[in-house]
Amino acid sequence: MINVLKIVVACFVFCTGIYAHEGHNHQHPSTTTTTTQNNGQTTNHDNTLNNSQDHSTHDHSTHSHQGHDLAAHTDCGHDSHSEFKADETAFHHISDLNVYSIGPWNFPLPCILYSKDQGWSFFSSSKFDIDNHHHGSGNKAVDRYALNMGRVMRIIDASFPMGEVSVQGFTTAETEVDGKKKEINYVCANGQKYELEKTSSVDGGLFGGGFTSFYDFSITKNVFAMLLVIGFMSILFLGMASAYRRKPSTAPTGSQKLFEPIILFLQDEVAKPFIGAKYERFMPLLLAIFFFILSLNLFGQIPFFGGANVTGNLAVTMVLAIIVFIVVNLNGNKHYWEHILWMPGIPAWVKTLITPIEILGVFIKPVTLMLRLFANITAGHIVIIIFISLIFIFGKAGAEPGAAYGASVASVLLALFISAIELLVAFIQAYVFTLLTASYIGAATEEHHHPEKNHH
Amino acid sequence: MNLLFIISWIEFSPIKPEVGLLFWSTVVFSIFWLVIGKLAFKPIIKALNDRSNTIQESLDAANRAKEEMKNLQSENERIMSEAREEKMRIIKEAKDAANSIVNDAKDKAKEEAQRITINAKNEIENAKMAALVDVKNQVGTMATDIAEKIIRRNLANDASHQEYVKKLVDEVKMN
Numbered sequence: 281m282i283n284v285l286k287i288v289v290a291c292f293v294f295c296t297g298i299y300a301h302e303g304h305n306h307q308h309p310s311t312t313t314t315t316t317q318n319n320g321q322t323t324n325h326d327n328t329l330n331n332s333q334d335h336s337t338h339d340h341s342t343h344s345h346q347g348h349d350l351a352a353h354t355d356c357g358h359d360s361h362s363e364f365k366a367d368e369t370a371f372h373h374i375s376d377l378n379v380y381s382i383g384p385w386n387f388p389l390p391c392i393l394y395s396k397d398q399g400w401s402f403f404s405s406s407k408f409d410i411d412n413h414h415h416g417s418g419n420k421a422v423d424r425y426a427l428n429m430g431r432v433m434r435i436i437d438a439s440f441p442m443g444e445v446s447v448q449g450f451t452t453a454e455t456e457v458d459g460k461k462k463e464i465n466y467v468c469a470n471g472q473k474y475e476l477e478k479t480s481s482v483d484g485g486l487f488g489g490g491f492t493s494f495y496d497f498s499i500t501k502n503v504f505a506m507l508l509v510i511g512f513m514s515i516l517f518l519g520m521a522s523a524y525r526r527k528p529s530t531a532p533t534g535s536q537k538l539f540e541p542i543i544l545f546l547q548d549e550v551a552k553p554f555i556g557a558k559y560e561r562f563m564p565l566l567l568a569i570f571f572f573i574l575s576l577n578l579f580g581q582i583p584f585f586g587g588a589n590v591t592g593n594l595a596v597t598m599v600l601a602i603i604v605f606i607v608v609n610l611n612g613n614k615h616y617w618e619h620i621l622w623m624p625g626i627p628a629w630v631k632t633l634i635t636p637i638e639i640l641g642v643f644i645k646p647v648t649l650m651l652r653l654f655a656n657i658t659a660g661h662i663v664i665i666i667f668i669s670l671i672f673i674f675g676k677a678g679a680e681p682g683a684a685y686g687a688s689v690a691s692v693l694l695a696l697f698i699s700a701i702e703l704l705v706a707f708i709q710a711y712v713f714t715l716l717t718a719s720y721i722g723a724a725t726e727e728h729h730h731p732e733k734n735h736h
Numbered sequence: 737m738n739l740l741f742i743i744s745w746i747e748f749s750p751i752k753p754e755v756g757l758l759f760w761s762t763v764v765f766s767i768f769w770l771v772i773g774k775l776a777f778k779p780i781i782k783a784l785n786d787r788s789n790t791i792q793e794s795l796d797a798a799n800r801a802k803e804e805m806k807n808l809q810s811e812n813e814r815i816m817s818e819a820r821e822e823k824m825r826i827i828k829e830a831k832d833a834a835n836s837i838v839n840d841a842k843d844k845a846k847e848e849a850q851r852i853t854i855n856a857k858n859e860i861e862n863a864k865m866a867a868l869v870d871v872k873n874q875v876g877t878m879a880t881d882i883a884e885k886i887i888r889r890n891l892a893n894d895a896s897h898q899e900y901v902k903k904l905v906d907e908v909k910m911n
Contacts, residue, residue: 375749376757392756431749481752489752497756506764514768517776524783529790544784563781564773572768595753599761603769658750 364676366669370662374589376502377430378405379416382586386416389504391432393425395494401425405432405498407444421445425494426467426476430501433465433476434494445469450476462488483594502596505588509579513571546570546714554718555725562721565607569600570714577657577706581699587665591709592657594650601650604717609642612724645720649713656709660702667695876905 380387388406395401401423408418408427418427423442424435428450448468455462465476479496481489499507520536532540551559551566576590590596618624620638623631670691675684883901 371748376754478752479754479756481754482758483752487748487751489754495755497759499760500757502757503760503764506760510764510768514772514776517772517780521776521779521783524780528783528786540784543780547781547784560781564777565769567777567781568765568769568773572765589750593750593753593757595757596761598753599758599765603762603765654750 364669364672366666366673369669370665372429373587373665374592374658374661375431376500376589376593376595377416378427378432378496378498378500379410379430380501380504380586381416381430383584384412386410386412386430389501390499391425392497392499393432393434393494394497395434397438397493398423417450419447421447421467421469426450428465428467428476431478432496432498433467433478434492435467435474436477436493437474440469440474481595501586501588502590502593505579505586505590506576506596509575509590510572513575517571542570543567550711550715550718554715554722556722556727558725562607562718565603566714566718569604569717570710572600573653573713574706574710577710578703580657580661581702581706583699587661589658589661591653592661594654597650597654600653600713601646604649604720605643605646608645608717608720608724611721613727615726615728616724645716649716653709653713656705660698660705663698664695664702667691667698670694872905872908875908876902879905 378389378391380389388404388410391401391403391405391407393401403422405418405427407420407422408425409420410416410427411419416427416430421435421440422444424440425432426435426447427433446469448471451466451468451473453464453466455464465478466473467476468474477492477494478489479494480491481487482491483489516535517539520539523533523536546566547559547563551563555562573591576588576596579585580588580590580592620642621635623634623638626634668691671684671688674687675681880898880901883897
């Protein structure tokens with residue numbers, strides 16, 4: 281129900297954003313694509329598509345820019361009036377970044393980068409000379425790395441000088457590769473456009489990512505939030521454990537009072553009914569999953585604190601899901617594998633149909649865990665950002681302050697409402713993930729002494 | 737323009753599982769699961785279960801003690817009521833005994849008094865009779881003497897007269 285609401289609202293706001301965007305485009309009816317510059321400004325170029333096609337047909341490592349130097353000059357030097365785009369703002373805020381943005385300030389984070397050509401590079405992202413006014417883009421490139429909208433990207437061109445190099449800005453062009461639309465980022469330096477490459481991701485090209493020339497092991501915004509929150513939770517739980525050791529027979533105090541009912545709830549209502557007698561072995565995993573997800577969900581909800589979207593990042597939920605997958609299948613007993621590979625008690629020809637479905641199910645279960653958490657948390661963040669963005673959409677980025685004041689009343693109320701729901705969702709998603717993990721472990725470790733009983 | 741098209745050209749990076757974040761998530765979660773799990777979650781669960789067992793045992797013990805107290809109380813009440821009955825019985829018996837003793841004593845005293853009275857009466861009677869006999873004899877002797885003296889004067893040893901006097905003395909005794 282909540283999700284349906286979110287999707288409806290998101291669609292509505294996307295369309296609003298697009299409408300504003302199209303309205304802007306009417307001034308340049310001949311344009312086909314849009315490029316974004318450093319300052320969140322948008323400009324339209326008739327020649328961008330041609331440029332992009334040039335890029336896609338060239339071999340990048342031996343690429344020469346002489347063919348479109350002129351175009352590059354016009355791209356980089358161009359300055360146009362700013363326009364607010366809610367969708368980009370939302371996607372920027374839920375992204376993992378190499379800077380930690382709180383309000384107008386961008387706090388630098390350590391960069392740990394590896395590329396096959398250059399090996400390891402360690403430096404603070406402050407070396408990029410972060411521009412505080414525009415979503416954390418760097419005014420400098422360091423060792424062929426550049427900071428574009430808070431993300432470290434690598435300059436592919438081997439002719440680009442190492443060390444610190446001033447850059448003039450960033451542009452984005454859309455191109456078509458094998459029938460798929462693809463966005464390519466460029467950095468402008470020394471009056472030339474250099475193509476940028478994003479960090480490696482393991483989506484296999486499914487969502488436009490894939491393995492590239494470098495790996496970003498930096499302490500990013502998400503990693504920093506994770507270390508901060510999980511470090512805090514660890515100290516909290518270690519303190520609780522020592523309190524239990526020191527005075528085992530006294531009434532609970534402080535954090536014990538807060539967490540004891542949750543731990544007992546997870547033990548008595550989740551672990552015991554779903555796993556059975558062997559529940560105690562899996563309690564550390566279930567508690568770790570629950571408190572990892574819950575604490576990071578709630579941390580991401582804190583307003584004006586960067587809104588770290590950790591549990592709404594597919595990499596994080598993927599790690600959780602893979603660990604659950606490994607634990608479930610390592611603990612699977614004979615009956616579990618028998619039910620998957622050769623279901624007892626049904627005709628042989630049905631077994632040939634059931635077995636592939638069951639084998640698929642083994643993989644689908646963790647995938648649903650991964651996607652459910654990711655989608656819920658990301659959707660929540662987007663909806664709140666979009667509601668706040670309504671102020672800027674209606675105010676046309678400050679051009680119509682009256683409309684902005686009007687919209688702000690409605691959007692604050694709506695954002696407050698969604699925030700309240702998101703608090704609930706933070707608990708529900710942590711609970712659901714833990715519950716399903718317990719049920720999968722339970723199904724894998726269940727003893728079937730009397731199989732006929734289990735059909736009731 | 738549909739939604740899917742929008743997503744295809746806007747950078748939607750959270751859906752791309754980046755290698756660095758995968759690495760750090762694995763590290764952080766594994767530490768939280770394995771190290772904190774072993775150092776904190778397990779002792780906490782153990783302490784909670786120990787405590788719940790202790791509480792259950794204490795409750796059971798309290799219930800047992802209560803049951804015992806109840807039994808003890810009813811026993812006490814039984815003993816008390818028995819003692820009360822015993823007391824009543826003893827008092828009653830004592831009263832009865834006292835009454836009988838008093839009555840016996842009264843009867844005995846009465847008898848004794850009666851006996852003493854009768855004895856005294858008898859003695860008085862006997863003494864009176866003896867005295868009377870003595871008096872009669874004296875009176876007889878005196879009378880005889882007197883009469884003898886008179887008669888000596890008149891009759892001197894007349895037997896018929898002495899007999900007649902004796903008869904008269906006997907008649908006096910009749911009185």
